[in-house]
Structure formats: structure tokens, C-alpha cells
Amino acid sequence: MPGCDVLSRRGLLAAGGTLLAAPAIGQDAYPSRPLRLVIPFPAGGPTDVYARFYSERLSRELGQPVVTENRGGAGGAIGSLEVARARPDGLTLLFGTASTHALYPLVTRQPQFDVAKDFIAVAEIGGGPLAWVANPSQPATLAAFMAAARSAQPHLSYGSPGTGTLMHLATELMKQRAGGVPLTHVPYRGAAPAMNDVVGGTIALGVNTFGAALPLHQGGRARMLGVATPQRHPRAPDIPTVAEALNLPGFQAVLWHAVFVPPGTPPAIVARLSQATNTMLADPAFRAALDGAGIVASEPGTPASAAAFIAAETERYRPIVEAIRPELDS
Template identity: 40%
Template sequence: MSLSIRSVLAATAMLVAALVANAQSDWPNRPLKWVVPFAPGGPTDAISRVLSARMAESLGQSVVVENRAGASGAIGSEFVARAAPDGYTIVFGTQSTHASNLIFFPNMAFDPIRDFQPLTLVGTACLALIVPPSVPATNVRELVDWLARQAGAASYATAAAGSAQHVAAELLLRNSNVKATHVPYKGSGAAMPDLLAGRISFMFDNLPSSLPLARSGRVRALAQTCAKRSPAAPDLPTMVEAGFKDFVIEGWYGLFAPARTPRPIAERLSAEINKALRHPESMERWKTLGFDPIGTSPDALAERQRGDLDYWRRMIEFTGVKVE
């Protein structure tokens, strides 16, 4: 290679490096897109809108929430996986979209781990077992007895096939030796009208979206799936307290950017999200939503993501949950 060609390549490399450095230092200079891979109305949507509003104030740029529902969260997640890794597109993921979906859909067009840069573990929230007022059950045992009398005619809803809600419902049915028909929806918000109308018999829904409905009397909450009672629902027994040994399911929420997002931008995004998470107004909102905020480093979320894969493999094998 001649000296002149080497000089040109070296100059080009220096120019590219300078442009990248400038882009990182200038970030953000335009609006951000915050993708929710589920339909509006569910907990992922509610939490996202609180956090995105706080981030917009701090960054001085709009943070636009965009719902891209479908395929158990895969449509919105894949959109972000394919986006430019420049810090302007992020996705609000869950243990299903960024952990257990890898088990259910091994041939997905993207990899939930390799194709994303973790930003922060936003928090955890367990599920609540809820029924409409038309179902005559005030505790879990009464629900199981009622389901047994329906001889398989009852049904249960989930936010998506393969979700934590799906696994929890099948765990209840298997442990109780009763049957019910699974009806998957595109998000908890889409399922709720049918549950409220009594067309669905029961549902394991995220505690944040269940509590307001239970407090208003529109649904009846029978138990929660946390290892111990959530501070947001101290009067609601756990499934273990209801007599179901080892019945503990805690979901998580996390923010992810596309893989190869520059580390300085990823760390800035993580810091901004954590700041929004702990904003005084946000903390008041979490109390009403039944959401337990955490906030971590990118590496801590990556560790949680990998660890959950082993846990959910065991749970899915035991319950026999499948996604057609």
C-alpha cells in the first residue's frame, strides 16, 4: 500500500472518529422515540408515559411514545433492534419480550439479547389474580372450586401467548388439576373489556393495572404472585399464602437501545431514565400503580436478563406452555 493511500485512509478514519465523537457530545439534538411493544392501556404503556414525560423535561427534547403491538411484543422489539444505534430509539421491554420469548420463539428474526444494548432495569411488578364480579369467588380456593364445576367451559385472558400471565395461569390450572381455555390478546388493555363484561372468567394481570380496577370494585383481586406482599397492596395475600407452595412469579421492566449504541450515550440514557424513575412526581405515581421501581446500570440489567432465561426455561417446562 502506498504512502498516499495510507494517508488517505488514516485521514478518513480520523474524520469518522471526529464525526462520531461530535454526534455523541451533541446528543440529543432531536426528539427521541420510545417504543412500547404492546397496545395502549396496559402497565407498560402507563409506566412509559410517566417516565418519558420526565425524561423530556430533563433532556430538553420530546420523547414520543409509540405503541407497536403484536406477536407477543416481537413487532415493536424488532423495530428497535433494526433501528439506528444512535440513542434516538429505545424500547420498553419486559421479561417476556427480552427473555422468555427467546425460549418460545427460537427462530425469531432478531435476538433479544445480542441485538440490544441494555440500559436500566426499571423495576419489578408481580401479577394479581383477578376475576369479574360475575364470578362467585372471593379467594383462590373458591375460584378453583368454581372452575372445577365449569368442567373446562371457563376461560382466562393473557396479554400475549407465552407471557408471564400465560405461565401463571397454567401454573394455577396444573397445580389445581382444573381446566380453562386460554384467550390471548394484544396487551392487557385489550383483554380488560372482556374480563369486565364477564366474557372472561379470570386473568393474571400486572399489579399496576389491576389495583385501580380492584379499588373501584370493577374487578375482584384474589391474590398476588410476589414472594411477599407488595407495599402497594399490603392487604392482598400472596399465592403462597393462599395455599400454593412455590407459586412466585415476578415480572420486570427494562429499557433497551439497539445493539452497538455508543457506550457514552447508553450510560447517559441509563442515568436519565433512573433520574426520571426517582423524580418525586414519579414516585407518587408508582404508589398508585403498584409498581416497585429499581433503576440499575446497563450491566445489571444484562445480568438479570441472562439469569431469567434459566428460570423461565424451568417454569415453561413444568407448565407445558406452548405458543402456536
């Protein structure tokens, strides 16, 4: 998406690196067996959608099957730990996210893994901008919804895929910047069940990626009120950005994804996986397929630029986490 600062900043980090070069040593032997891509969230959510695009194309690039496995739980920590402890042979990969590798170390008092020490970043590959959707019985605009929420008794509720996820923190940031709107957070185990309760009217508002929310809006099952992008999305030009709807300059949020391998994985294997990923990210057909699912692909990069991007994102969200620490610790 042109103008998306979170994703364009990723491109700047990669600009100084050699994008497609990789050592030849060990490439002929790797991979000699099928690979496993662990998705640390339940099936059906936005991370699952992108992971399956990625695994299918990675299989073509490497000439071996890439089997996806959903290992949800603990905000993504269960699946992440499984990969961190896996044999470092390049056959077990993690499809991590902003939630698992930028936010988890911030929101958890005693994290079970260290992002920098327990993983090697292969590539940051982009993701989906967030969007807020409401039950059709709610006010038709985000500004009107927030105004209604200020006086509603009991407080209106919103659903996220879980406490400490990007969707949760981005909504809390939106509430904070809008003047402290009293919306009650309801955490779910994944984005899909939260959206189901928005459609059913159990909760008033939900947050998901744009690609996952758009079909609900187009089908009339829920109403999209705002998108966390710098400009209106070309696939939904009638939907205002959160920044314009609530007069919050610069507001944006993207659920980015990144690929990781266990520590100790040989550099030649990391480079081979990076090279394969760069090949697909540079392919217009692959990018077009992602766009059809509401996913914005990053530009090709290096493992070093991916690690730098993830570290920068962690620091970007640190103030938000500190502001809502009592809820996170309750």
C-alpha cells in the same frame, strides 16, 4: 415493594457497579434532536403506563422531547424488531419487558431477534407485580375459585394479554403448582381487552398487573383474588398473596421493564441514557408517582447489571416454558 425478590435481586446485581458515573465524551452533543421511545404493545396496558412516566421524565433529564410510539403485535416482536434495526444513534429506544426480552426467546421456536446480540440493555427499571381478578359472579376467594374450576363443565377460562406473555406463563405456573387446575387459556391482544371480558363475564378469570387491576376491584367491576408478591400489598392489605391463598410458598411474578437501544450504539450514549435513568430512579418524587400507579421502581444500576438480570430471568422461566411447550407450539 419491600421484600419483592425479583426486584431486590436486581438491586444486588447493581450493588458492585458504579451507578451514576458516565463518560463525558459526546454528552454535550447528545441528544441534539427529539428521541423516540417504542412501546411494543398496544396503548392502555401496563407497559404503556410505565413507558409514558419514563418518557416524560427522560425528556426533562435530556432536554429533548421523547415521543412514545405504540408498535404492538406478535407478542412484542414487531416493535422490538423495529428498534433492533434502527440507526444506532441513541435516538430510538425500546421499552422492553419480561415478555419481549426474557420469554420471547424461550417461547418462540425461531425467534426473529437475539436479545444479547440485537440489543444493548440500558437499564432494568422495575415494573408491576401480577394480580388475578375474577368476574364478581365467581367464587370470592382464589382457593374457592380453583376448587370450582376443578369440577366445572365446560372448563372455566382465563384471559391473558397473549400466548407466551408473562401473564400467561405465570398463570400456567400457578395452575401447575396448585395441582393441575383445568383452566382454559384465552389469549388476547393486550391486557385491556382481556380485562373487559372479565368484567363482562365472557371469561371467568384474568391476570394483569396489580396497578391496572386495583381500580376494577375497588370499583366492584371485578374481584381481585390474589397478588403475586411475597407479602400483601400495602395498597390492598385485604387481598391475600397467591402464596398464602393457595399454599404455594415463594410464588411471585413481576412484569419488569427495561430500556434498550440498537446494537452499535456508542458506549458514551448508552452511558448517558443510563445516567439519566439512574437520576430519575433515585428521585423519591418519581418513585412515589410510580407507586401511585402500582409500579415498583428498581434501584439505580448499570447497563451490565441490567443485561445480567435479564439473562437470569430468562433462565428462571425456562422450566415453565418447557412444561407447556405443546400449547405454545399448537
